[in-house]
Amino acid sequence: MAVKEYIRERFFPHIWCPGCGHGVVLGGLVRAVEAIGLKKNDIVMVSGIGCSSRIVGYMDFHTLHAIHGRALAFAVGVKMSRPELTLLVPMGDGDALSIGGNHFIHACRRNIDMTAIVMNNKVYGMTGGQYSPLSGYGTMATTAPYTNIDQEFDVVNIATAAGATFVARTTSYHVQQLPEVLEEAIRHKGFSVVEVMSPCPTYYGRKNKEGSAVDMMERLKNTTTPIGSKAKRENPSLIERGVFVKKEMPEYCAEYQKIIERAMKGN
Numbered sequence: 203m204a205v206k207e208y209i210r211e212r213f214f215p216h217i218w219c220p221g222c223g224h225g226v227v228l229g230g231l232v233r234a235v236e237a238i239g240l241k242k243n244d245i246v247m248v249s250g251i252g253c254s255s256r257i258v259g260y261m262d263f264h265t266l267h268a269i270h271g272r273a274l275a276f277a278v279g280v281k282m283s284r285p286e287l288t289l290l291v292p293m294g295d296g297d298a299l300s301i302g303g304n305h306f307i308h309a310c311r312r313n314i315d316m317t318a319i320v321m322n323n324k325v326y327g328m329t330g331g332q333y334s335p336l337s338g339y340g341t342m343a344t345t346a347p348y349t350n351i352d353q354e355f356d357v358v359n360i361a362t363a364a365g366a367t368f369v370a371r372t373t374s375y376h377v378q379q380l381p382e383v384l385e386e387a388i389r390h391k392g393f394s395v396v397e398v399m400s401p402c403p404t405y406y407g408r409k410n411k412e413g414s415a416v417d418m419m420e421r422l423k424n425t426t427t428p429i430g431s432k433a434k435r436e437n438p439s440l441i442e443r444g445v446f447v448k449k450e451m452p453e454y455c456a457e458y459q460k461i462i463e464r465a466m467k468g469n
């Protein structure tokens with residue numbers, strides 16, 4: 203199926219600001235789905251609320267635009283009733299790790315087969331630039347006019363510690379790595395997490411004097427490096443990109459099916 207077939211063109215133009223990284227994630231996702239050869243009717247995309255979550259409106263899969271912070275809870279319900287479907291769960295950094303933080307860690311530990319995509323722009327974009335749990339110490343936000351003193355979560359570390367069986371990070375600058383990592387995550391049998399560092403020039407960029415949308419993209423190039431690279435050894439402040447965790451563990455729906463069978467037999 204051509205990439206275009208996965209898009210709801212009737213809903214364009216999209217709502218994202220010029221230079222927003224979220225559209226690049228949309229591009230990466232459709233390329234990943236196309237590379238796997240998934241049929242539109244076999245995919246359910248579930249989101250919460252946020253600029254990032256608007257992505258569900260533009261994809262021609264089964265889509266569920268649910269409640270802020272609760273995308274994974276809805277997705278788990280869909281997956282448990284229809285385990286044969288492929289579940290994609292795009293979330294903002296606030297959506298996934300602030301209001302939705304508890305759902306996130308517990309979804310990681312259950313190893314239910316779905317792909318969580320954390321579109322990390324380090325800010326609450328949709329609601330006007332409040333700081334998020336991923337903004338980081340020393341950043342500026344509309345709710346931190348004298349600088350933010352909260353330390354940030356590291357998505358890769360938190361997903362790994364919570365038990366996710368596939369954990370990766372890439373950025374919206376790395377347009378070749380992005381669909382490749384998403385494809386690997388979707389193919390993985392278990393709970394996969396992909397953090398995509400993505401610019402919000404309108405709020406995060408403006409408040410933190412990061413320059414134009416192009417400057418922000420260049421920063422993603424210059425501040426990240428492949429896992430285990432020589433550059434990382436020489437400059438530990440670089441953020442690593444790539445697949446950090448890939449392991450096998452019993453998958454939740456398959457285990458649940460065994461429980462149903464045992465209950466039916468009464469043993």
Ligand SMILES: Cc1ncc(C[n+]2csc(CCOP(=O)(O)OP(=O)(O)O)c2C)c(N)n1
Pocket residue numbers: 251252253254255269270293294295296297298301321323325326327328329334
């Ligand atoms: C229960 C609830 N609380 C708060 C809100 C308001 N709200 C909507 S989107 C959002 C944050 C969006 O930030 P993020 O998830 O990072 O997505 P982004 O817009 O940055 O892509 C908030 C607080 C809401 N819609 N529902």
Ligand code: SF4
Pocket residue numbers: 217218219221222223224253254323327328401402403404405
């Ligand atoms: S406010 Fe930020 S996150 Fe939202 S569409 Fe604009 S650039 Fe993107």
Ligand SMILES: [Mg+2]
Pocket residue numbers: 294295296321322323324325326327334
């Ligand atoms: Mg955000």
